[in-house]
Amino acid sequence: MASLLRFADSNYFLSGTFLEDIKGNHPILVDPLWKSTKLETQFRDILLPQTNANQSFSLVTSGSTGSPKLVWKDWDEVQKEVDVWLQETELQSFLKGVEEIHVQVPLCHLYGLLWGYLIPKALGLRTIVGQKETNHPSKLSITSAPILQMTLSNGSKLPERAIVSGMKFPVPLARDLRYKGGISVLEIYGSTETGGLGYRDPLRQNRFQFLQEIQFQFQNVGETAELCVKSPFVSKRYYTFVSNEWVLQEQKANEYYATGDLGEHSDLGFFLLGRKDRIIKHKGKRVSLDRIESEILGLRLDGIFVCVPIFHESGDSIGLLTNSDLEVDVIFQMLRRELPDSHVPRVIVKQTSIPKLPNGKTDYTTITSICKETFLKQIAEKTMRETVRNIKSDTSVSEIIQSILGYEPKENQHLVYDCGMDSILYTELFLKLEQKIGAKIPEEDKQTSYFASVAGIEEYIAEKVYLQ
Incomplete structure (x- = not known):
């Protein structure tokens, strides 16, 4: 059965077109920001995957390389996840008294689709997408840590409550939000492939609480362990784009899905160390580059900060690229003072803009090259000194x-x-x-x-x- 390509903006969902597409088509939902980029060509010029599944759709994601992935979602899987979340007492308490939800994330991503559209629709809540023109702060926002940090720094009005996802929320930022704005935060943990896995209050919980439907185990990866999950929400199939064609990857029944996240579990919950491909050994300790970015975000420094690994024969190190107006020596001083020694970068590079991929995501490959070039120059200069x-x-x-x-x-x-x-x-x-x-x-x-x-x-x- 043919698939229908949709550059899905908020109007696509709020007008009801998405629900109509689900009935008779198999929409492939693509972020509108991809229009007129080279990523659009991969969808226009190459034959799209076909499916015989009833009431299904595909979410298009891409990682740090910018290569797209089509993750298929059966409507029954998504509806099951909505039902499970609505039964969580923590969520019921968090949503009490809420009549409308202010959505600041794209609805064409799974997190936005669930929390900005499907869950509010199931609860009969009004959804407002984008900036809300009002003199009163919203009661609840579906947002992200960077957006909240920017709102706090600008002195703009904060919502009373916020649901966030996408990174391990920095505790110092949660503390500032509670102290200066009285805001409560609920952080959702999961991915497009897995669906929701759990949640936490970053102000009082260092570990995520898994949903009851989640089965999990760990597989050793060097000195750490990778989380593997099995649940009704894990996608059974997805397509990767290899050599100008879509290659099907299928998840076998009753098989655990390797999330790529490293961490450990106890009676208190799951401690997330970070993504497997974003963890290096620095100064004798295994550190997560995502966690360092989160810690820097919690310091509320001016600008955007991106951490990358620098691999060298003298040992692995950390590079940091920023568009901050702060001087490099000032940034170094603050990071040395506030972060563990193993989390302090060896190289800090300033430039006016952060390199981006055509899909709008951070271009880690280019940033790594920039930081490594600076690192090698520093080594050469140090050798001369x-x-x-x-x-x-x-x-x-x-x-x-x-x-x-x-x-x-x-x-x-x-x-x-x-x-x-x-x-x-x-x-x-x-x-x-x-x-x-x-x-x-x-x-x-x-x-x-x-x-x-x-x-x-x-x-x-x-x-x-x-x-x-």
């Missing part, structure tokens, strides 16, 4: 500090409180300073305020050289 073994008397204090922190702080900035220099970095500092002056620095001198800033160190070194 004096190291511990060959620092000379004419090597400046600023050059020594820069070789340790990766940037040159202002002369009166406090190396601990402003720059986040820890005991390990201080040990390297003293070794290099002793190499410069050709003498040991007494332990009692190390405890003085001279070593709190570049200016103080320069003053100490000048006196030490003079006394020699």
